[in-house]
Amino acid sequence: MEMFLPAARAQPERLHSAPDVSVIIPTFNERENVGKLVSHLIATLHGLNWEVIFVDDDSADRTVEVLRDIGHYEPRIRCIRRVGRRGLAGACIEGILSAQGEIVAVMDADLQHDHRLLPDLVAAIRDGNDLAIATRYSSPRQETALSPFRSAMSRIGTYLAQRLITARTTDPMSGFFATRRDLVEAMAPRLSNGGFKILFDILSNAEPDVRIAELPYRFATRSAGHSKMDRRVALQFLGLLFTKATRGLVSLRLVSFFLIGAAGLGLHMALLILVLVAGVNFAAAQAIATLITMVVNFSGNNLLTYHDQQLRGRSFFRGLLVYVAICGIGAVVNVGIATALFTVAGPWWVAGLAGAFVSGLWNYLVTQTLVWNR
Ligand code: GDD
Numbered sequence: 001m002e003m004f005l006p007a008a009r010a011q012p013e014r015l016h017s018a019p020d021v022s023v024i025i026p027t028f029n030e031r032e033n034v035g036k037l038v039s040h041l042i043a044t045l046h047g048l049n050w051e052v053i054f055v056d057d058d059s060a061d062r063t064v065e066v067l068r069d070i071g072h073y074e075p076r077i078r079c080i081r082r083v084g085r086r087g088l089a090g091a092c093i094e095g096i097l098s099a100q101g102e103i104v105a106v107m108d109a110d111l112q113h114d115h116r117l118l119p120d121l122v123a124a125i126r127d128g129n130d131l132a133i134a135t136r137y138s139s140p141r142q143e144t145a146l147s148p149f150r151s152a153m154s155r156i157g158t159y160l161a162q163r164l165i166t167a168r169t170t171d172p173m174s175g176f177f178a179t180r181r182d183l184v185e186a187m188a189p190r191l192s193n194g195g196f197k198i199l200f201d202i203l204s205n206a207e208p209d210v211r212i213a214e215l216p217y218r219f220a221t222r223s224a225g226h227s228k229m230d231r232r233v234a235l236q237f238l239g240l241l242f243t244k245a246t247r248g249l250v251s252l253r254l255v256s257f258f259l260i261g262a263a264g265l266g267l268h269m270a271l272l273i274l275v276l277v278a279g280v281n282f283a284a285a286q287a288i289a290t291l292i293t294m295v296v297n298f299s300g301n302n303l304l305t306y307h308d309q310q311l312r313g314r315s316f317f318r319g320l321l322v323y324v325a326i327c328g329i330g331a332v333v334n335v336g337i338a339t340a341l342f343t344v345a346g347p348w349w350v351a352g353l354a355g356a357f358v359s360g361l362w363n364y365l366v367t368q369t370l371v372w373n374r
């Protein structure tokens with residue numbers, strides 16, 4: 001092996017030239033659509049030096065198998081298979097970061113995006129634009145293939161999103177656009193992986209003077225299969241808006257963690273009364289109520305706050321132990337701060353709230369890195 005390496009290095013000659021345009025396509029259960037899409041793409045991209053990267057989140061319908069077969073015939077098409085992770089935005093980012101082309105385009109696999117627009121999107125980047133966005137809303141009354149409800153939600157979302165970013169575009173939530181790879185690479189550590197809104201996230205991280213070209217098209221109806229846009233995705237988007245609106249200070253996770261904490265307080269008091277009534281002494285009753293509340297809070301956070309990185313099986317129990325230890329320290333901090341404030345003559349409720357708030361923040365920040373840290 002070693003003998004061959006230097007020889008190989010001595011021949012810098014390339015067998016084929018590296019692509020300069022990479023098309024990134026996230027897939028989740030698109031087995032029925034990818035074949036047709038690929039044949040369209042091969043025709044449309046003719047004349048460009050291209051590659052296509054599918055990023056599949058381990059689809060149950062085994063989209064990957066179809067893509068592998070395609071890759072046998074057409075090596076410019078490959079597939080990244082991610083296991084144990086979900087998310088349109090994260091899949092796109094991973095695809096972009098592994099691309100060869102200096103120009104990257106992102107599009108859906110379900111034939112809702114008009115592939116014939118790709119050469120124009122690429123040309124717009126070559127002309128010096130940072131972003132070329134295929135827009136569904138170039139005119140206010142443009143018809144789309146969305147249901148009336150989805151259409152209304154999409155327009156409200158578009159309106160909110162436009163208020164939060166300085167960059168001007170009619171469709172900040174388009175899933176169909178092209179850009180320069182280096183632009184995304186530079187902001188990659190700040191992009192969020194969950195949810196659908198990859199373009200919105202790129203726009204809000206871009207420089208204010210980012211150059212944008214818009215290309216109108218008609219959003220078609222889905223070819224086969226169904227949309228993965230659901231309440232969870234919508235919630236993730238709201239979370240992203242919320243985080244942006246508070247300049248990253250308050251995230252939806254933090255709010256969720258504190259709401260569960262507040263509900264836990266109610267549960268704790270109810271349990272305490274129950275156990276006391278059952279005749280257990282106060283110290284033991286308080287300990288029992290605390291432990292049960294911690295287990296319930298942990299499960300609640302695991303289910304809701306960290307829905308996207310849920311711990312299961314053995315890691316659930318390991319996580320629970322670490323969580324209890326961290327919140328134990330939190331409780332000591334809580335009592336310490338409250339007592340100190342109370343002694344310095346704050347009103348009892350201010351002292352109590354301050355203690356609870358600081359310990360809540362401690363619990364949130366430390367469990368975020370030590371319990372749910374994937
Ligand atoms: N890898 C991966 N992981 N791909 C995903 C995931 C995921 O978790 N969820 C969805 N996809 C893929 C789908 O397979 C499809 O190719 C593409 O992402 C878009 O998903 P759809 O489920 O078809 O989304 P949509 O049509 O409802 O939403 C479209 O419009 C939105 C704006 O209203 C998309 O273009 C979105 O990008 C866009 O934000």
Ligand code: MN
Nearest residue numbers: 108110112227
């Ligand atoms: Mn779709």
